[in-house]
Amino acid sequence: MGEYSKALSFYKKALGIRQKTLPLNHLHLANFYNNIGLAYHSMRQYSKAFLFYEKALKIRQKTLPLNHPDLANSYNNIGGVYDDIGEYSKALSFYEKTLEIRQKPLPLNHPDLANSYNNIGWMYRHMGQYSKALSFYEKVLEIRQKTLPLYHPDLANSYNNIGVVYDDIGEYSKALSFYEKTLEIRQKTLPLNHPDLANSYNNIGWMYRNMGQYSKALSFYEKAFEIRQKTLPLYHPDLANSYNNIGGLYDDKGEYSKALSFYEETLEIRQKTLPLNHPDLANSYNNIGLAYHNMREYSKAVLFYETALEIRQKTLPLNHPDLANSYNNIGGVYDDIGEYLTALSFYEKTLEIRQKTLPLNHPDLANSYNNIGSMYQNMGQYLKALS
Template identity: 40%
Template sequence: INLTQLGDNHPSIATTYNNIASVYANQGKYDDALSMYNKSLKINLTQLGDNHPSIADTYHNIGRVYDNQGKYDDALSMYNKSLKITQTQLGDNHPSIAVTYNNIASVYYHQGKYDDALSMYNKSLKITQTQLGDNHPSIAITYSNIGHVYSNQSKHKEAISMYKQSLKIQLSVLGRNHPDVAKSYSGLGNVYLAEGKHEEAISMYEQSYNILLSVLGHNHPDVAKSYNNLRNVYQAEGKREEAISTNEKSLKEKQEEQEKQEKQGEKQEEHEKQEEHEEKQEKQGENREQEEKEKQKELEEQEKREKQEKKQEKQEKQEEQGEKRHQEELEEKEKQEKQEKHEKQEEEDELA
């Protein structure tokens, strides 16, 4: 419709291409996403020029697709184009700049360029602290990301410090039962495991596992990953029985969860049937009510017709009687005139 009404190069068309691209990206259809983003970009470059914030957003989105494809150099190129425009239009301290720095850092992390990643994460952190304060969830995420980098550099002390700072913010802002809190516990568990501190690692992994299990349920990949981390530590410590116990507990909980879901499904199905039955009865009641209304209406109309017919019949009868009286009066008058004429004639005859 928009193509027909607005033509091929209207900004609204670019927006639609962008939205379609976003759907493709979420589906993992990255080539289709790139095709749509590039169509959007072409229109916006023509209509808005090279330095519009919408151009920066599209470059940023294309960069994310390349990042997900593992095309890190292409991703960096797009992110830097986006960064240049955003800095020009919004200044160096806008939250959008922090997001781009964070994504550039993520690319460097995937490339194993940890020092470059730390530099970008710290730039992002500085802007976010200035704009959002020290206790914003975004700050916690950046601390956690920095912790990942330090962990991969085997800088365990620094990694633990970052994860704990992240965890402190998350617990105060998000509460205990949040997936991000579970990730921080898991990150700490990874560091403690690398240090050979198995008891501390088990404690962290257990907390992570319990949170994810309560929030996501047994069938989520993150829960399975967390369970495997815990089992691997038990096995590393030679605690075969604990590993088996954990496995059996997980299987039992999974079975219980499945049974719970089945019961909920049955209950839901029963509830839906009940609702369907009630809806059917309600509809039948409405139909009966409608039928009764129609029947009553028909009776009223019939009664009205009968009254109208009686009225008309009475009127016709009255008219007929009126005509009959009028005719009788005419006949009587005519008879009287004849009588008078006859009498007059007789008088004339006598006089003659």
Template identity: 40%
Template sequence: MTRTRLGHDHPDVATTLNNLGLLYNSMGRYDQAEPLSHQALEMRKQLLGENHPDVATSLNNLAFLYKSMERYDQAEPLFQQAFELFKQLLGQEHPHVATSLNNLAGLYNSMGRYDQAEPLYQQALEIRKQLLGHHHPDVATSLNNLAGLYNSMGRYDQAEPLFQQAFELFKQLLGQEHPHVATSLNNLAALYYNQGRYDQAEPLYQQALEIRKQRLGENHPDVATSLNNLAALYKSMERYDQAEPLLVQALEIRKQLLGHDHPHVATSLNNLAFLYDEMGRYDQAEPLYHQALEMRKQLLGENHPDVATSLNNLAFLYKSMGRYDQAEPLYQQALEMIKQLLGHHHPDVATSLNGLANLYDEMGRYDQAEPLYQQALEMRKQLLGHHHPDVASSFNNLALLYYNQGRYDEAEPLYQQALELYKQRLAHHHPLVATSLNNLALLYSSMGRYDEAEPLYQQALEMEKQLLGHDHPHVGTSLNNLAELYRYQGRYDQAEHLYQQALDILEHRLGSNHPNTVTCRENLESLRNDLSQ
């Protein structure tokens, strides 16, 4: 209609094309969005000249599309052109310049180039404060963005006050029940989730969900996102019975709103599959992982970071099932794809190296696992800093490799470094601290240093009871570990009692056929057989 009234070459036609492109981008219909965004850009250049604010806006929009598609190498020059054009036309200190700085910083954040993102986010924040005053929604947005970067970098102590400031500012400016307030609650909850402060994260995720339902309706993409976030929290707490219905709801909302073939639907399929994988329900996980993988290939192309993620997830499933010959080529494909798409030095490359190394470790191919673990560790130190929780995870992984090889003297300092780093960055009471205590205790037990192992096992057990509840699967695993120690020491009645407690928890929470339950049952049966002879 716009073309009929105004002709094909009119600025309003370009605006309509641009708006339609934005709509298709939000719907995940990228193949339809791209030509419209290009047309809008070319029309504006032709009608308004190369140096016009609307041309800069079109460059930004096209860059956003490429960022959504994770075609970062195409997004970056467009964001940079838009930034330079806004600076040239509007001056260094204009709200559009701040927005452009923010956009470019967001791209670098997504690419793992945190050192380039930080100063841009800081500049955008300062410009907005200066031009708009300290109490403005755009200032709150900048605070959120900078906090999100620090959260990604594991600099949680810097992220928290910024998230809190943004939350208070949005509440004050927009009211208690505004969608931006829900987003701020969600961001702060995500920070607490990363820190293992689950009791603080849960009510915030729930509040965000309720606000979104009330303000946006029960069937809205942001409601599906909130359901997913709360489910992820419950999955980490192994409250699987609460996580599953939330993931199913999120999947159904996305199918209804976005259609059955949409990237967000693929993400929901992946999330549900990951839950089933963790629960040991492998037969339900596998077809969902396959569906997510095929959908991503179809919608995003064969070479896309989300396709690599799907390959990694399917490989993890096959590793869990002991189907190592199927897992290996998937891990290798994912690693090569991520290197090609994101560069050889990216946090996701370190994660892929770690996954492949873990497979080789489980297969006993230690000579292949070790250099990959070491590469992942060095990359994480370089990209994330020496004190990031992912660095602690790499220490743990390398220590486990050495433990499996009987290289106990090399494993011990790595386990100790991981434990100290987790305590320093995540607080002294965190599930990963409990895991590290368990790892170190298992090492000491294997070395016959039982007097050093016992207090660590007990600390881990008490911490898990306090953080996760007395009937949590991790508590069951810790009881099993302590029972093993007592068995080695000949304290058989104490061992039997703990094995039975562990088995009761694991059967109740994970089911009789879960691998952890089977291991515990076999341990108890083996002890009773020994005692009966």
């Protein structure tokens, strides 16, 4: 962070000199605005970054041809800010503008094209459109396999992103295979305490957790956590991610008070660093709700679940899997307190989304059918339960 603030100081001094000698719409000024935006972006001061990126964009729109690479760069940077604050549909729009420009002058296998495909894939993944995400990630991988050395970090990044999508759709063995390819490259090319190595250990831990191999999961999570504690600031998002994942593991093992403690650490970081309606905040509220739910503190559970749902309804597409997850969790509380009709209503909302977005054999779909069947049985409607 200190290096970025130093860079910012020099950029501002240079800008002050240039503003006195150059016309308002001079391209050199746009470059300075862009660089100042980059520094603020790296320091996670998103509103300031956005302000300077927009100044750069306005000058470039007035002075450059429509398909100039610097215009693409501006669109890409603004997309990156929207991405980081969780406004994924806006980010997608800017990333698509970037791609439109880059596709016209660049060769088919150019790294900047791969970068654009990757960013668009990332947005579709966040918006729950997994088949589209996978399609873009595979385009990226194809370019990188043709143009990069076997152990290049960008190849590792591609394997990782494809693994994430397979993880999202419940194909855990495929996801693990891609995560292991990622780790192999990173272990050969990165220092022992590099943040990307921590990310790989974290993702492999997540897979073992999903496959029910909790001791292996904890071992990988702890490797990730150890690196992050040594290398990251106290309130870094990746540290929050580590607390969250270790909390999830304790949750799975039935150690709910420990889980709650880690989830609260996660929430504390996210509340200090993220906008009020950021999806990661919703995830934290949801997880704290889960811990209270498992501890049978139902009123607290529903309060946190509803806070998560409120954010998700404001920020996510109507059929996003995380919305289904929220409906399912609230339904689960009403189920547990014997309000079966209300529970059924939430379970049906869950099923409606999952039928539209998940593969036919996904475990979450089976879970939804089971929950609805149980509600009909509890209400004495046995034929409907069997159907």
